[in-house]
Amino acid sequence: xxxxxxxxEMTATEGAIVQINCTYQTSGFNGLFWYQQHAGEAPTxxxxxxxxxxxxxxxxxxxxxxxxxxxxxxxKELQMKDxxxxxCAVKNAGNMLTFGGGTRLMVKP
Amino acid sequence: xxxxxxxxxxxxxxxxxxxxxRCDPISGHTALYWYRQSLGQGLEFLIYFxxxxxxxxxxxxxxxxxxxxxxxxVSTLTIQRTQQEDSAVYLCASSxxxxxPFQLAGGVDTQYFGPGTRLTVL
Numbered sequence: 001x002x003x004x005x006x007x008x009e010m011t012a013t014e015g016a017i018v019q020i021n022c023t024y025q026t027s028g029f030n031g032l033f034w035y036q037q038h039a040g041e042a043p044t045x046x047x048x049x050x051x052x053x054x055x056x057x058x059x060x061x062x063x064x065x066x067x068x069x070x071x072x073x074x075x076k077e078l079q080m081k082d083x084x085x086x087x088c089a090v091k092n093a094g095n096m097l098t099f100g101g102g103t104r105l106m107v108k109p
Numbered sequence: 110x111x112x113x114x115x116x117x118x119x120x121x122x123x124x125x126x127x128x129x130x131r132c133d134p135i136s137g138h139t140a141l142y143w144y145r146q147s148l149g150q151g152l153e154f155l156i157y158f159x160x161x162x163x164x165x166x167x168x169x170x171x172x173x174x175x176x177x178x179x180x181x182x183v184s185t186l187t188i189q190r191t192q193q194e195d196s197a198v199y200l201c202a203s204s205x206x207x208x209x210p211f212q213l214a215g216g217v218d219t220q221y222f223g224p225g226t227r228l229t230v231l
Contacts, residue, residue, distance in 0.1 A: 035222075042223055042224050042225055043152070044222070045219050087151065087152065089152075096154060096157060099144075099152040100151055102150075
C-alpha cells in the first residue's frame with residue numbers, strides 16, 4: 001500500500017527558514033514531488049527528487065533519502081506569499097502519484 | 110493559453126442529477142489524470158489515461174464515476190446520480206511522457222494541474 005505522512009500545519013515568521021518533512025512507505029518508488037497550492041488554486045510544481053541528496057532551486061530546496069523513505073522541503077527567506085499548502089507526492093513504479101494530505105504553512109510578519 | 114484548462118469552474122447540482130466535467134490537457138501531453146480534493150484534504154487519485162492504453166480506473170470510488178478521453182486529448186469525467194459526498198474540487202493534470210525508473214528531472218514527467226472544477230451537490 002501507499003502511506004505518505006506530513007505535518008498538517010506549520011507556522012513560521014517572515015524572513016525565517018522552515019523545513020517541511022515528508023515520510024513515505026510505498027510499493028515501488030520512481031521519484032518524489034513537492035507541489036505548492038494556494039487556497040482555491042491548483043497545485044503548482046516545485047521540485048522533483050529521484051536520487052538521494054539535495055536539489056536547490058532559489059529559495060526552495062528539496063532533500064531525499066530513499067533508504068529512510070524521507071524527504072523535506074526547505075524554504076528560506078520566507079515571504080508572506082509563501083503561505084500555502086505544500087503537498088508531498090510519491091510516484092510509484094508505474095506513473096501514479098500518491099499525495100500526502102498536505103502541510104498548511106502560515107507565514108506571519 | 111498553454112496550460113491545462115477545465116470547465117466549468119464551478120458546478121452546483123441537485124442530488125441525483127448527472128454531471129460532466131471537462132479537461133483540456135496541455136497540447137502534446139500523452140498522459141492525463143483526474144484527482145478529487147475534498148475541503149482541506151489531500152488529492153485523491155481517480156483515473157489515469159496514457160496514450161492509447163486502457164485507462165487505469167483503480168481510483169474511481171464507485172461505478173457512478175466514469176471518464177473517457179476522446180482522440181487522445183480532451184477528457185470528460187462523468188458522475189451519475191450525484192450524492193452530497195461527491196462535493197469536492199475535481200482536478201485534472203497532464204504530463205508529457207511516461208517516464209521509466211530514474212528518469213532525470215527536467216520536469217519531463219511532471220504533472221501540471223488545471224484550475225479545477227468545484228462541484229457542489231445540494
